[in-house]
Amino acid sequence: MAGFIMLIISFLFSYITITTTLSPDTITLGQSINEGETVVSAGEVYELGFFSPGKSSGRYLGIWYKKDVEKTVVWVANRNTPISDSSGFLSINAQGSLVLRMNSTNDIVWSSNASTTLLNPVAVLLESGNLVVKDGNDNDPDNFLWQSFDYPCNTFLPGMKIGRNLVTSMEWFLSSWKSIDDPAPGDFTFQADPHGFPQLFVKMGPEILYRVGSWNGLRWTGTTQLEPNPVYTYEFVSNEKEVFYTFDIRNRSVPSRMVVSPSGDVQRFTWIDRIKSWSSFFTTGQLDRCENYDLCGSYASCNINKYPDACECFKGFTPKSPGEWEILNWTEGCVRRASLNCNHSDGFLKHEAVKLPDTSNSWVDNNISFAKCEKLCLNNCSCTAYANSDVREGGTRGCLLWFSDLLDIRELAANGQDLYVRVAASELEQLSEKKRVIIIVTCVVSAMGVLVLGWIIFMCKRKLRIQGKL
Template sequence: MAQLLDSRNLVIRGDNDSDPANFLWQSFDFPDNTLLTGMRLGKNLATGQEWYLKSWKSTIDHSPGNFRFELDVSGCPKLVIWNGSARYVNRAWNPSVLLQPKYCDVYPHCGEFGSCNNDSLCICLDGFQPKNIEAWSSLNFSEGCARKIPLNCNNKDDFKRQSNMKLPYTGSSSYNMSMKLEECKIKCPENCSCTAYASTTITKGVSGCLLWFSGLIDIKKQDQSGDVFYVRVGSDSVA
């Protein structure tokens, strides 16, 4: 039996099933170009089923277009807009914030260890310098930044606080919801591959430790509401 619910979800039930929550099939499992209340974004890790939005080619041609909007669950969950196979916009998951793409949101505008400001210009994080000075001066920021002083891979490395920032891309990160910031501060220096750490909030009132293990990308300077993370630098890089 087919039924259109008040939520606009088209469901199919068994004829003899009296439980209103049981569906043999539901349209909300196959989103199109509009996210309605009750729909899901993400991935069922047990079955592999994914829920994402896809654009139309045009208002006349409703076949799939180039853009896809999804919740990427690798590392720390994040909202992503894809333009074909290219990651176009990347933001940390926040169920109360809608995406409003700007130039700084284009992935990854400033390369590794570069931060984009509100003027869509890039600056290197403290302790870093442009990899290619000539390209950087020509406003080509794609090669990013490199450390001024190499890491020693020991407890003598420093961690520079970065305030009011959008957290870096978390695809190569890991998080532990049972660890607090002070434990995070101890854990990261123990691993030579750990490049940064932060305290992150996945759901309201629940925070944990987020660790990065590669070059930091997709960083943006924000207003007072931004996040804080700590990036690993050579000990002589910090004044």
């Protein structure tokens, strides 16, 4: 009898071992992942297990790149609740919840909190780095009961989303670690704001530090460096169900990721296999001061090439506080020299090659022709400016209107857009008069120049004739 029992135990042990060997990326009902054990994605790109960050003695459940000897962590389950010893284990229950417990006390440290009973609940670490809970062999992403991609930490991976589900109100955003030793949510976030025309922000708490800008069909208006490249592709989606930004890598052997650092910098890294290390592709820490949100206040633009007077009021506007402006404090911005009449006598001044203003209080229609945009703005007393919302195909379609003060604008050397700012008719007349004066003066100066040049040529020829006679 004892021999029979040992045979059964040996068989079960062999079955579990074979199952684990055949599915190293999967946790099934009755299985658990303990300290020293890991789950590895099918292509061995990502690994899930326990780790201690930096100098911390706390234990966390996380996902990292398997081939990176530094174990660069991309996701952490128990960010706020470290395990104080090595007794943690992860399992999945019949309700489809991932549960992280401590063996020493059996206390629940973290749970994915699913509530739907599945026939065959399994957790799988996908090749994308997404840890998902699903029913058996159902691989339809729409049927996933839970996924780690819905709860990003400080890292933006290919296939993740930054944005919001407008149906469920679920928001996808990055939050920095408190420090390199503490993965708890820090002060900085990288998120999409769906109000008005959607745009991306880097924030410290509620304060906006950096605005990536709104989407113009090709790129975010504030990111001139975002261009088609051999490493990754990118996409922005906005419809009645969701608004999000995502990216994908062109070559799975060249991983790329974005990270919000504990100091608030947004960095993109690309893996260089030759040196077995990450190379910094881009960081907001290298941006100039014109990228500081709303540096110049309302109705003013920032030009990094003008030092120290980086800020300048738009034509038709003047500093609200001239004294502060003189000491390089531009925060109060500029005000109109002449009030709008709110009739068809108002007009627009074109400002070329700029980062478009904050679109939190804006309206967009990508389906109408841009030619109708000026009239739409002029017919609404609250409209302060307009621009093209989609620059693809020559920018013939798409209208973006602003209905508040214009904030956070800068001049761009490349990939800037044209902004049409509403001004009173008197301002247009003054500018028109100035243009006439400039044209007249230019013509007079040009005419005098021609006369002087003609006289010089005449005198030279005369001198040559005289010398020839001699």
